[in-house]
Each structure stands twice: as structure tokens, then as C-alpha cells.
Amino acid sequence: MTAPASASPASPPKLEIRHLNKSFGTGAQQIEILRDINLDLAANEFVSVVGTSGCGKSTLLSIVAGLETFDDPSGGRDYSPVRIDGAPVFDAGLDRGVVFQSYTLLPWLTAQQNVEFALQAAGMEAAERRRVAEEHIALVKLERFANAYPSELSGGMKQRVAIARALSYRPKMLLMDEPFGALDALTRQQMQELLMQVWEQHRLTVLFVTHDVEEAVYLSDRIVVMGIGPGRVRETFRVDLPRPRTSEIVETEEFLALQHKVLKAIREAAQRLPG
């Protein structure tokens, strides 16, 4: 019933995850969080990860981002279970844009400056930086709040600034952890469209964590269902809906069928006994 997790696409994979394990703590207190995760993303592929709360989605994303360590039983110094364009990943870098589950804005910078900060890191010149930042602040509909500090923004607004920032410097790969979690339906739809647009135009590769199955089906080329205890890839669904997708697609027979299948898979994965 399970499609192979690492369904190899035609082109060489952008991202390869091989036999990734992860546990927290040491000794008796050690808890296994991720077990033998295998996953490939082709260039320009959009893959969503879904699964019950606490199954290790955020942890997986952090490891791919290079922000969290992985278990390394081989002990080799230059071994990494994560490879991008064939090169092992040991640290974070500009090639992967990240939107965290808890939107990390620098509190001493305004919304606009937070975006510019990333652009500066990417080596953009001051004038250009300003222009691009303004453009992206406008894309997430925060023109009026460009000069507000994070503490003056609502939850959803902060999240949008984080999205603007991650998109602004055009990393080849985007890692997003429930990026639209705090957004109302309307704004969420606008942001989804924005993401689609940027993804198509700039041929990004996206690894997307969400708890909204409709969103996953709507956006993705492929959906990975993770199970719990410890976190494992349980099932993978290919989404063969035509692109570009419009909001009408959500009500098609095909869409709803897939959505139900995924939901069912999540439910089953969550109910398996741990171990």
C-alpha cells in the first residue's frame, strides 16, 4: 500500500536524505525521534510533509536546514545523511531559505529592515535591497506596517514578514514549517498563491511542513505522510492534479478523494503502536 519513499524522479535529486536517524537526550533518557528517514526531492519539486503532532516534522526540517544535529552511528567526520546537489550538508546556508514554525524576526529591526537584513546577507547593494524589500513587504500586504517593529505586529503579520524574508533572496530551496499556520483563510490563500507564483517562476525546490491536508494537496507534487513512535515515513502520495491550480480545483472529485486518502493515512500512521 506504500509507494517507495524515495521515488526516484527523472532528474538527479536536488535533496537526498538517506537513513537519517535522530534521538534526543543521552543514556536512559534517550528518546528516538526519527528512524531511518529516506527522501529525495527533485529540482523544482514541491513536497509536503504531513503527520500527527509530535511525529518529528519540525525536527526533520531543522536537520535539513543544518540547524539540528543528526545521529551519526558511523562516526565518520564527513558523513551526512543529508545531501544537496550531491554535497553533504553540515551547516545552514543561504542555499536554503527557512520559515520557522515560530516566526523568528529580529526584534530590533522593523519589518522592512528584517527583510533587508536577509538581502544584505545575500550580498545585495543598499539601493537594490531597499527596492526588493519594499516589493516583498508589499507582496505580503504589509506596506502600511513596513516600519513597525515585530512587537507591534499581530501573529499573522509576523509570519508574513518571515515569509517575505524567505522569498526575497531567492534561495534555491525553501524549507517551510507551517508557514501559514497563523493566517486567516483569505490571507492564507493569497500567500499560497504568492508562494506558487515564486516557486514556478524561480524553479525553487520546496520542502513544506503543514498540518492542513487540503493545503498539502493543493500545493504539492508529492505528499509524505509521517507516523509516530518513532517518526518514520509511512506513505507517499503523488499529486497528479494539473497545474496551474486554481481555487476551484479544491472541490473536484479527484482532489477530495486524494485529500481523504491522505487523511486516512495520517490517521492510520498515528494509530500504529509505537516501536
Added chain:
Amino acid sequence: MTAPASASPASPPKLEIRHLNKSFGTGAQQIEILRDINLDLAANEFVSVVGTSGCGKSTLLSIVAGLETFDDPSGGRDYSPVRIDGAPVFDAGLDRGVVFQSYTLLPWLTAQQNVEFALQAAGMEAAERRRVAEEHIALVKLERFANAYPSELSGGMKQRVAIARALSYRPKMLLMDEPFGALDALTRQQMQELLMQVWEQHRLTVLFVTHDVEEAVYLSDRIVVMGIGPGRVRETFRVDLPRPRTSEIVETEEFLALQHKVLKAIREAAQRLPG
């Protein structure tokens, strides 16, 4: 096209909000956030507030919770635009349980202890406390993590602990700010059912902020749509779907029609010119 915001129910209102205004900052920097909010909740009523990101939902909830100040043009010392059971509200209290948008768990207490903390505040005895806390931790499916510290929990797990805490001491009124925002579909549904159950059994009054219109329709007796610039009540919808509601109801004609109406109202409220 707008039903009166303060549609007076038969019984005397549990919560009354009258001419509530709120702005941040002073002088030239002052920004008006909420203008003339009027809203009544009858006892045991379930009211959802929806609206575009940044329209002031969290601010409204904080004011009702007694955690945020309101503008007071009259200057009277014992005037408050918010009344509960007829008594003006100036401070927070045990009568209103709150689940914040950003789940506030005390980091030095384990999940179980976080729940017990609230029960102790409510004056429950040690043995009883332990039992009730365990019961609620189980209700949110975190038995295995009862002794984990917040820093060891995933985003969704923290949110569930916060929900368990708010339900555990049975406040007469629940104020919830996107409580299910970080939950996957499955867990979310379980939590919704749990909330419904507690609400019905204990005749709670609930003021519920969400960005998920489906959720709002599914749970509420009434839905309040807020508009932006400044935040105002734009429209109110009565949800006349029969109770108890099951997950099948989501696909009924009636349900979908109302969902669309609310979505449209949000969209319209968001697009009105500021001022």
C-alpha cells in the same frame, strides 16, 4: 445586510461588550486598533470571531481577559466597556480561562505540572489535582509526555497542554485565541470534539478566535466577522445547524453555504478602505 452585533439573546448576557475602543501608542504615533466594539454573549453561547490578520482579534480577546487596557475617554475610574454577569471587568481572573495564540507554558514545570499549577490556583487539593491533571493530559493524548518539559515538546504538543490546562479547572467562560492553530487535521478534530464535549457538559460560554472558517461554522452558535482599519464588527452570522454536530455535517449544503457567506464577508471587510 448586517445583523445587529449585539443580538440580544433571551437570557441576560454572560458577557457584555459596549463601545469598546482601543489604540496603541500616544500622540502622533497613536494607532486606533479597535473602534466601538459591541458584542453580547449569552450564557453557554459559543461565539467565534473571524477576520483578516491584524484586524484586532487577539487584542479584543486580551481586553476581555482583562490582560490589556482599553481606551477610556470617559475617564471614570470604575467604568469598563466589558462586563461579565453584569459586573465590570478590570482585571483577569479565574472565571475566564484563556488559551493564548502563543501557548504560554511555564518552562520550569512539566506538562503535568503546568496543568496542576492551574488547578492549585483554583484551590484544588493535591491528590485531586493529580488525578484531574492526569485525566486532562490523557484527554489531549499526551500521557507519554506528562513528565516532559515544554522545551521537549513540539509546537502542537505545547498547544495541547495549554488547552488541557484551560479546560481542567472549568472556568465559566473560555477565551481561546487560535487554540488549534498548530495542530494537524486529526488532532485538531479530536480537540474540537473534546472542546464541544466539555462545553456541553459544563455549560461554558466560549469566545473563540480562529482563522479557520470551517472550524468557526462547525463549532459556533454565532460568528462575528471583524473588519480592519480600525478593527470593527462588520457582520454577525447565526449558525442554526443542529447539535450535536458530527463531522458529516461539514459536507452538507447548509454548512457549505454559510461557510461561503462568512468567507465572503471576511473578504469584503478586509477590502474596505481604512478609516
Added chain:
Amino acid sequence: MSRARFLGIACAVFAAIALAWLVAAAAGVVRPIFLPSPASVVAQLAKLAADGTLWTDMGVSVYRILIGFLLASAMAIPLGLLVGSYLTWEAAVEPLVDFVRYMPVVAFVPLSILWVGTGDAQKFLIIWIGTFFQQVLLVMDVVKRVPPDFIGLGRTLGLSDRKIITRIILPSAMPGIWDTLRITLGWAWTWLVVAELVAATSGLGYRIVVAQRFFQTNTIFGYILLLGVLGLVTDQAMKAAATHLFRYTTRGR
């Protein structure tokens, strides 16, 4: 609470203490040599101000504090940043700093003379010894409180370690570092007095020591109060500066 009410309470407390002093001195419960009357203290300060002693003393002391303190801060902040950011630096520096900071400053006075003579340099050195090591530790503690998420953000933006320190850790730690400076500035004044025990001919600390010798309690009290006022003013100024500089923190809910 309004600014006015705050000021009102603070002033009332000071006024109450002044009143208690006035009454105690008038009632003669304590010998004037141990508790001079407010009038005699004010008179003595006025006299010293009139003949210029006060201003010279103040000028000299402020100069010494400023140089000693700025030197210490200019060295402690970068070092504290490094020690707080890299475990290797922490291993190399932190135990050493802990070791040295427990050594009594007073015991360093003869050594300081040996190293740098009896001029102003010696005063700077004593103030430096008294503040630098404590500052390093305090800055380190502040740096360690920088949320790991901020550093993670810097890493995902491919910032070099250096840039992460200057562009993320430093600004994030800045409000805390500012507090550290404010607090250590207070001690610098105490070390000044210790420093001015040696080969000084002016300065607030020097004057207090000389006055102690001759039981000129009104001078002692006057100068001690003056130090208190100077401290209070700098402290409140630094606080005001902080609310201005770190606006973004105060606007939060």
C-alpha cells in the same frame, strides 16, 4: 503609573530621609562628628565649591573614572561576546576570569604602583581591574541568553561567525550589555576611592580620605552625598537613554 507619580514617590522618599537626618541632627542624638547637621554639610560643600576645590576634585575624578571605565568596557564587551559565543574561548578565558575576579582589588594597589607608577595611569589600572573582570562575566551571561533561534536565523542566511556576532548577537545582547555598563559604572566609583588612596592630590576619593583623617565629617558626608547624586544622575540618564535606544523592546505587549 505616570512619570509624575513615579517622580513624586521617589522625591518623597528622599525628602523623608532628609527630614529624618535633620531631626536627628537637631535633636543631637548622635555626636556631630559622626552625624553632622545638614546645614553644616551644605555650608561646607558651598565653601568647597566657592574656592574651586569641589570642581577640581569632581573634574579629576570624572576624568579618571571615564578613562578607566571606558578602557575596561571597550575590552570587556568584545571579550565577553567571544567568550559567550564560542566554547573554546569560554574554556580559555572564563575560568581565568573567575580566578582573577575573586582576588581583592585592594591587594593590587602596590602591584599597580610597581607596574605603572603613581600617575593617573595607576588610577585607571585600579578602576580597570575592579570592573573589567566582572564586566566580562556579565557580558558573557547576557550573550548566553541570546535566543538560539536568532543565531539559527543568521546561520540559515549563511552569515559568517563574525557577522553573526556583530550583526545578531551584539544587537540582541545590547540592552543587557547596557544594563551591565550601568551597573558596573557604579562600582567604578568605589574603586576610584581605592585608587585615589595613592599619590593623589585631588579627586573626590582623595578628599574623602583626607577628611576622614581629620574627622571633617561634614566634608565626608558632603562628598559622599555628592557621589550619590552623581551616580543617581548618570544612572537615570543611562536608563533614559536605554528606553530611547531600545525602543523596540518597550513597545511590546
Added chain:
Amino acid sequence: MSRARFLGIACAVFAAIALAWLVAAAAGVVRPIFLPSPASVVAQLAKLAADGTLWTDMGVSVYRILIGFLLASAMAIPLGLLVGSYLTWEAAVEPLVDFVRYMPVVAFVPLSILWVGTGDAQKFLIIWIGTFFQQVLLVMDVVKRVPPDFIGLGRTLGLSDRKIITRIILPSAMPGIWDTLRITLGWAWTWLVVAELVAATSGLGYRIVVAQRFFQTNTIFGYILLLGVLGLVTDQAMKAAATHLFRYTTRGR
């Protein structure tokens, strides 16, 4: 970085300094009266340890520090909590504390004799003056950093102000308060030496001062190093205790 590596680096640094000392003393670049040889320092310490002086001095000083410091802490923590939590308290206390903390501790020595005599109480008082006021400010700063959300939670649970302070603010501020205690304990040792200038006949500070008068440089060095080691040990012990006590903070990502 592993614990072993950390220790290794730290030890290497200390060893390098000891080596530099050994070489400098052997080469005779500095007169032995200012830089005695390690051997003579060790010999002197051994002698003082053998005849019991060292242990008496250490016992007396530790006792004085302990009482003075505990008194100061026991008063500063509650006061700091109040001052950090209530604006009224802040208005009443904070400016006054700012005012007093700039007054040089050294100048209080004669007054302390007048107030409490020449016994151990006077030493406690000097240590208290030197640490209490700084502690109040530091604790206040820590308390002000308690996230407002935590306090909001307490309020929604209908906790009384007192309970909010004891059950939310205190535990939340505890790691910071612990740091404050660790840091101020270092200064207490410096004030000990100042306190033991007066009417002491034993104690580490007393011995250093006497040795300074009598040119016993090896005793001075020995005792200063001893103070450093004592400090280092307490510091590391308090740090280790912190990681144990505040486990929950370190487990975070």
C-alpha cells in the same frame, strides 16, 4: 565541545601562566619582593597550613563572607522581587538604591565601627553594604525580564499578587537570580579584605594587609592565589548546581 576538552583548554591556560611565572621568577627579571618564586610561595603556604594559621584565616573569612553575603542576599532577593514587580516599590526604592550604591564602600568603614563596633558584626556590615545594593538592582533587572505572558497567565488564573511573585516571577527569575548571586559572591570577597582592614586579628584579608606591611610578598601571593582558587571552586560549583537546578532551560533547542 566535550567536558574533557573544555577542562583541557582551561587547564592548559592555567598551566601556561604558571610556567610564565616560573620562568620569570627563575630568570630574575622581577625582584623577588614583587614576584616571589612559585617555590617560595608554596613553601610559605605549606608553612602557614602546617602551623594552622591558614586554616584559621580561611575559616574566619569564610564565616564572615557567608553571614554577610547570606544576609545581603536574603534581603536583596525579596526586595528586588518587589521593586521589579511593582512600580510603586520601584519608585520608592530604586532611586534610593542607585543613590547609595555609588557611595564608596571604603568611606563607610569608619561609620561601620561607630554603628556596630569592632567585632564580626562590622565585617558583616561592610560586606552587606558592598553587596546588598548591587544585588537589589541586579535582581530587579532580572525580574523585569520575566516574560509578561507568564504574569498574564498568573492573572488569568486569579492568583493574588503575592502568589504571582512567589509562584511565577520567582521561579522564572531564579536562573537569573542564581547568576546574580554567583557574580556578587565574587565582590563579597573583595569587601572582605576592606572589612578586615579594621579590627581583625585573623582572616585572609587581614593576613594579606599585614603581609603587605611587612613585605611578606610570598604570603601575599599565596593568599591571593588561594582566594582565586576558592573563588574558582565556588563559581564552578554554583554553575554546576545551576545546570542541575535549572535543567529545564538547558534541554531546550
Added chain:
Amino acid sequence: AEIPAKPEAGTLVVGVQPWLGYGPLHIAAEKGLYKKAGLSKVKIENFVEQKDINAAVASGALDVAAVPTNAALSMKAAGLPIKIVALLDVSTTADAILSGPDITSIKDLKGKKVAYEQGATSDVLLQYALLANGLSIKDIEPVPMPAANAGGALIAGQVPVAVTYEPYLSTAMQQDSKLKLLYTAGVNPGLISDVLVVREDVLKKRPGQILALIKAWDAALKDYNADVAGGRAIIAKAVGASVDELKTAFDGVVFYSMVQNKDLLPGSFSGKTLGDVADASQKAGLLEKPVAAGDVVVVDFVKAVP
């Protein structure tokens, strides 16, 4: 060696404590007598504690220092390369044991708390007084503290006896008329005395400056004797007090001229006083081994003064 009559160029740095006995050094500065003696620049550095003077002499920050005789011996014994070149003053009633009315003799000190500064002149005086009366330091309860605080502790009633020196003696007695001088340094003039010590390398390289310095001292002393009131005013200002505060204090100090030095320094000072001081110091534990007068006193300079 020949001492040049014309001083060498360069600054001469002199360390002092705020002691009246060094008054002529301040008068010389105020009246320009150093210039007259041919010293282009003399810098007087104030210290509060003897230990700091020691450090400054050793480090070369000071060329010359005015110090108590016992301190000079301690410096020498500790290996500081210094010599005594002149006797500056002797304290008669300016160092004393001070007590309240219920103590009438040194014998009464038995078992009493005594406040005094260890390692300072007070220590020497106390030891000497106890020994002379068949007691030892073990018979009293020492309360060590800086001389500046000792008088205060006595007035405040914290101790019944204090050993200290001027100006603390006068100030204390002004505050409490019941206090009296129980025992003074006058019983053995010279026991508490002050000398001018010079670093050996300075003696070798700049002997002319030292000669000029003691000439200036002599000139200042003449000036003082001609105008005592004016002289005292200068001294009082230099030590940070008013003349009133020091009125009685001046009576307890005797300044020595170079004429007296020619006689005393090679004579009774080297012969007896130094030995007494060394003895008392050694008993007080201030001195580990005796210092021979020949090792520390240099008489050539006072002899060279015309």
C-alpha cells in the same frame, strides 16, 4: 665620593604621608626654596599607606621618601636598596597611647582592647610601652585598625584604649575632653622619628640633588622658625587640615636642622636610637633581623651641608 654642589638636571620625586613632621618639605615647595637650592623640579607625592610608598620606592616611581625610622629599617630588611641620609623630626607627644579616665597606667591595659595600627609607629610605641612595664602584647586584646580609625573607635566607645598619632590625637581629644595621653613617645625621644630615605642608585647618580634637597629642608626650617604661624598654615593646608585643628599637634613634634643632624645622625641616632627602634620593631614582629646602622645610615650628605 665628591658630592657636586650643583644638583643634576631632572625631576626629583619625593614620597610623603600626610604627617606634620614633613612640614618643611611643603614649606620649601610653597616658598620656592627648592628652586633656590638649584633643584629645577621637585614633585611631592602623597600616600596614605606605608606599603604603597614601599612599592613606589621599589618600582622607581619615587627617588626619595620621608618615612618613620622603623619603616626605613623594615624597607632595608626586606631588601629594598635604600639609605637613610637625614633625620627629619622626632615625635614627643605626637605619638601617644590615648585612654579614657578609668585607665591610669600602662599596667591597667592588661586584658583591655587596644586599637592601633599594626606595623606602624603606633605598634612600635605600644610594644615599647608594654615591655617597659613588664607586659607583652599577649596581655592585651589587640584591635588592629588604621591609625585614622583608632581615635574614632575610642570616641565611639568601641575600645577603651587607642594608640595613634597627630592629628588624630588632637582631634580625638577635642571631641572628648575626658580622654588623656597615657603614654607618649617623648619617653624615649627618637623612638618615633622620621628619616629621609633615598634609593641607592639615586644616591650614586644624582647625589647633588639629594644635597640640595636637604639644604632646602634647612632653609625651610629657618623660614618656619622666622614665621611659625605662616609656616603652620602652609603645613596644615598640605596635610588637609586647618591650623586650629592642628594647634596642639605641632607642639608634639620637633623638626631637626642639618646642624643638629651633623651631631645626631652619626652620634646618638646611629649609636642608640636606631638600636632601640630595631629592638622594639623586632619584638613587634616588624623586623625579622636586626639592621646594622652602618649598613643603612649615610652621613656624608648632612656633613656636606655648610
